[in-house]
Amino acid sequence: DIVMTQSPDSLAVSLGERATINCKSSQSVLYSSNNKNYLAWYQQKPGQPPKLLIYWASTRESGVPDRFSGSGSGTDFTLTISSLQAEDVAVYYCQQYYSTPPRYTFGQGTKLEIK
Amino acid sequence: EVQLVESGGGLIQPGGSLRLSCAASGFTVSSNYMNWVRQAPGKGLEWVSIIYSGGSTYYADSVKGRFTISRDNSKNTLYLQMDSLRAEDTAFYYCARSLPFDYWGQGTLVTVSS
Numbered sequence: 001d002i003v004m005t006q007s008p009d010s011l012a013v014s015l016g017e018r019a020t021i022n023c024k025s026s027q028s029v030l031y032s033s034n035n036k037n038y039l040a041w042y043q044q045k046p047g048q049p050p051k052l053l054i055y056w057a058s059t060r061e062s063g064v065p066d067r068f069s070g071s072g073s074g075t076d077f078t079l080t081i082s083s084l085q086a087e088d089v090a091v092y093y094c095q096q097y098y099s100t101p102p103r104y105t106f107g108q109g110t111k112l113e114i115k
Numbered sequence: 116e117v118q119l120v121e122s123g124g125g126l127i128q129p130g131g132s133l134r135l136s137c138a139a140s141g142f143t144v145s146s147n148y149m150n151w152v153r154q155a156p157g158k159g160l161e162w163v164s165i166i167y168s169g170g171s172t173y174y175a176d177s178v179k180g181r182f183t184i185s186r187d188n189s190k191n192t193l194y195l196q197m198d199s200l201r202a203e204d205t206a207f208y209y210c211a212r213s214l215p216f217d218y219w220g221q222g223t224l225v226t227v228s229s
Contacts, residue, residue, distance in 0.1 A: 001176075040215035042160075049209050049219035050152075050160065061217065093160055097214050102173040104150075104162040104214075 002026050002096050006107035012115040019081040021110045023094035028074045031098065038098035041070055041079045044109075045090045053092075054079065081112075089113055117141035117218045119210050124223030131200050131227075137193040137210030137220055145188045148214045151195045153206035154222075163208070164195065178204075200227045 003026040013019040029038045037057035042050040052061045054070035057077055067082045081088055094107040123135040135151070151163040164174045164184040172184050183196040193210050207222040 042216075044160075049222055050216070051219070052215055052217050055215045095160075095162075095215065102162075102165050103175065104165070106160040106162070109159045 001103045002029065002099055002105050004094055004096055004105050004107040006092075006094060006110050008110060009108065010111040010113065012113045013081075013084045014115045015086065016083050017115075019084050019088070019112055021079045021092050021094075021112070023072075023077040023079070023107050025075045025077075025096055029096045029098035030074050037073055037077070038096055039070075039072070039077050040095045040097060041068075042093045042095065042106075043088075043090045044093065050093065084112075084114070086114065117212070119212065119218055119220035121208065121210055121220045121223040124208065124225045126226045126228065127200055128229050129201060129227055132196070132198045133200065133225060135195040135197065135208055135210075135223060135225070137195075139191050139193065139210075139212075142212070144186050144191050144193055147212050149184075149186065149193045150211045150214070150216060151182075151184060151193075152209045152211055152216065152219075153204075154209070155203075155206045158206075161206075165214070166193070197225070200225075202227050 005024045007022045039057040041054040044050040058070045069080050071078050091109045091111050093109050097104050118140045120138045150165045166172050166184045181199045185194045205227045209222045210220045212218040
């Protein structure tokens, strides 16, 4: 199985400052035939199901604020929140959906708090 | 509006069986990839199973041979039959649409304990 490792496990950032979360996969999730990275980011607030933020590593889901951005390729990926808002307090997960047969593994999660 | 509503969770003894349901509205289950994802209380996310629009099914190694994913097209509902339940299956179970998972239900809690 592809192992997804996020860093850090937790992060405290001041309001208005930048937050950066990293995700590393144990093997490439870049599919060469279409040049797409099969990597998604989710946000989970307490007591709620996860919400899709980013897919194809850098495409924002409809309705997601543009302060959220994704980058990276191959095995190394980053989720950036450009200016942290109070409502961004959550746990963030990366996920690969590359595996065949399906084994759609998640990272362990990064807890984002306000400093 | 797309909605997913899970039901069927509860307290069950080890070795028992439970069937979860996920009623969908706003889209057609049979035309989409549909998944089950679980989350042990206070822990991270674990993908459990997928059923493709064509009907192929796949499972995480941790549940293969014990869990069965299925759907009822007439009811637009997804199911997860869980047999030989273990304590480590205790979790919130979410159904989620597509790949990646663009819509999620609110989840149903399964507690396996004697």
